[in-house]
Amino acid sequence: MSENQDNMSPQELADFLLNKVRLLCRENQHEQALEVVEQAIKHAPNPTQACLIKGQILFGLHLFDDAIEAADKALELGDDAEVLKLKGNVLATKGDLKEAMETFNKLEEIAPDDADTYFLKGSIFAEMENVEKALENLDLATEIKPDMGHAWYNKGMILFNVERYGAAIKALDSAIDHMEDATEPIFIKGLAHRRLGQSKDALECFLTAAEMWEVRALVSRSQDAYLDALNAIENALEVDVTNVDLWRKRGKLLYRLGHKEEAKSILTNAAELCVQEDNIADALATYDLILELEPDNEEAQKAREEIGNIA
The missing domain is CATH 1.25.40.10 (Tetratricopeptide repeat domain)
Known part of the structure; x- marks a missing residue:
């Protein structure tokens, strides 16, 4: 010493x-x-x-x-x-929910004004599938601390899982307002909008989440983030299957994930379909993406030149 x-x-x-x-x-x-x-x-x-x-x-x-x-x-x-x-x-x-709840009950005795007390109890009740008690405690947490984003998110997830989609969206909106990384609640909000048949709102959420996950993937080189982005785009395609831009995004993400042949097949098919439908601008944009991913792709270069001559 x-x-x-x-x-x-x-x-x-x-x-x-x-x-x-x-x-x-x-x-x-x-x-x-x-x-x-x-x-x-x-x-x-x-x-x-x-x-x-x-x-x-x-x-x-x-x-x-x-x-x-x-x-x-x-x-x-x-x-x-x-x-x-x-x-x-x-x-x-560890999975010992009963002892965990006993511990959090003791926490409530000494810290009844601490939002974490009710967030933690709500989380245990959710694990126990006691929906009403879980929501009751999460409500107490957000009453004490209205900017507790993860409590709003947990509440939104519980409401989504019991198919109360409108209420889930409201809770998720509060989570989005108060969470530093709101990508997951934005995505879940998209799922809720889709269940309600609100296609435009669902598509907006899926695209926003996909963009956020892709940025994270580019920064962190995380395969999981690319997979999350791909999942968001695939959900978007369920809403708007004819959207060529979504197919381009899907192809690009698959390529980034190493599924290069599948990606090129998707992008080539999308470009050819655009040509058949006289959608020359989208066809050119799709071949441009292929060439961005593979600058030496002679087939794509040739196809793009032929379409360019037509245009």
Whole structure:
């Protein structure tokens, strides 16, 4: 221990060590972080915070029983809202819904004005398929914290699953207003509009979600994001199957996902259909896309030149 650390009070030393733990976690050095957090627990006059951080690290590492043990050690010193949230979430992740609910009931006793209390209870009731109790608790969460986007989203999902599509759309609109990444609620909103036969609104949602997922895929190179974008476009095609632009988007996404032959076949067929229908502008745009994806595609180049001469 350094001379500066020798001069620290026990609380100052514990705070210093916890700051080091946070830095190690940001650098994904979790094993070393666990070693340091043990030192913080040893030195802290009240180790509740250190035990909480230890439990959070263990939870992130999927060491659920160890995370619960850390939470229980903190709770021996007295009930703490954040520790109860951690323990309940670990139990819920393990599938122990009954114990998770008991933990969140205790949380409600000490934190009745905390929106998280009712969000967490609502989530457990949803897992238990108790729709009315789930909605009741999510309503309480959003009454306390109207900008709690993920509570609105969960409410929208529950309403969608019980086929209350109009109410689901209203909840999802609130989720979209208050979530930093609203791609998923926009997509689900599209599904709800489609179930109600509101094709124009559904199409707008699917296109917006697809564009957002594609941007994420381009930035992160995530195959999952490309798959989500493709799913949104395929849902859009169910609404408007003759939309050539949608077929172009589908072909492009398939190509990005590595399904190159299927993509080229879709795009070529779309271009040829456009020619048959005297839709020369869309035919040219489709061959332009093929050439954007494959600049050396001689067949596409030749077809485009022939269509260009016709035009």
